[in-house]
Amino acid sequence: MKQLGSLGSGNHFIEIGADESEQVWIIIHSGSRNIGHSVATHYMKLAAGGKAREGHFGFSTRSKEGRDYLKDLAFCLEFALANRFEMIGRVVREIQHTCDGEADWERLINRNHNHADEKDGLLIHRKGATHAEAGMQGVIPGNMRDGSFIVEGKGNKEALWSSSHGAGRVMGRKAAKRSIKLKQFVDSMYGIVAKVDRHTLDEAPFAYKDIEQVMRLQKDLVKVLHRVKPIINIKG
Numbered sequence: 001m002k003q004l005g006s007l008g009s010g011n012h013f014i015e016i017g018a019d020e021s022e023q024v025w026i027i028i029h030s031g032s033r034n035i036g037h038s039v040a041t042h043y044m045k046l047a048a049g050g051k052a053r054e055g056h057f058g059f060s061t062r063s064k065e066g067r068d069y070l071k072d073l074a075f076c077l078e079f080a081l082a083n084r085f086e087m088i089g090r091v092v093r094e095i096q097h098t099c100d101g102e103a104d105w106e107r108l109i110n111r112n113h114n115h116a117d118e119k120d121g122l123l124i125h126r127k128g129a130t131h132a133e134a135g136m137q138g139v140i141p142g143n144m145r146d147g148s149f150i151v152e153g154k155g156n157k158e159a160l161w162s163s164s165h166g167a168g169r170v171m172g173r174k175a176a177k178r179s180i181k182l183k184q185f186v187d188s189m190y191g192i193v194a195k196v197d198r199h200t201l202d203e204a205p206f207a208y209k210d211i212e213q214v215m216r217l218q219k220d221l222v223k224v225l226h227r228v229k230p231i232i233n234i235k236g
């Protein structure tokens with residue numbers, strides 16, 4: 001419970017940005033925090049016979065362990081949403097100190113990244129992917145300079161009713177810190193309020209794939225509704 005309202009580190013972020021018609025969006029990328037990790041570790045060990053080891057292990061969703069796992073997974077997803085609600089509430093309150101207008105909570109879009117969902121009696125595990133059922137709204141973030149896309153799913157069956165959940169990295173963290181120049185990073189972030197220093201070099205836009213291309217490649221999976229460009233970016 002101590003972690004409720006906490007962002008996490010790495011590429012978790014809070015971003016305030018504006019779309020093509022100057023609508024302001026608050027985008028939060030944060031998950032179930034340590035509880036999700038603990039639940040995953042617990043069940044992976046259990047499936048592997050009580051000891052973490054390499055390989056593919058599992059149990060039937062009809063077994064006691066399987067049913068318990070699905071219950072705990074659902075709890076983690078609820079916790080992740082409560083966590084994001086807490087953070088969005090705080091951001092909205094801060095904005096309202098200085099700006100007029102109300103947050104439109106009806107437009108909240110909540111999509112999970114690493115999770116499993118039931119569909120027609122089967123479980124679809126989305127890792128590096130997000131749910132994109134026909135008409136379902138989603139968010140596909142690119143990087144801290146190019147921002148995010150608000151999308152509507154096309155329900156593509158061949159893609160298991162999914163799309164990418166982001167641009168994805170083009171290089172690892174160590175390689176990014178080694179090869180990206182701080183000046184190049186600073187210049188690229190001109191006009192955006194963000195933590196831009198050697199500690200966040202591994203989160204520089206160049207560490208990620210070109211989001212424009214990623215969006216072009218998944219045009220059969222999602223339709224773009226809005227493009228949100230960052231004004232303020234907060235990294236965990």
Ligand SMILES: Nc1nc2c(ncn2[C@@H]2O[C@H](COP(=O)(O)O)[C@@H](O)[C@H]2O)c(=O)[nH]1
Binds near residue numbers: 011141144148
């Ligand atoms: N708009 C922003 N997008 C970002 C930022 N940092 C990373 N990203 C993108 O999000 C996904 C999330 O990936 P995950 O695997 O960690 O779930 C990542 O692939 C990037 O494309 C950011 O600061 N702003």
Ligand SMILES: [Mn+2]
Binds near residue numbers: 029113114
């Ligand atoms: Mn994620």
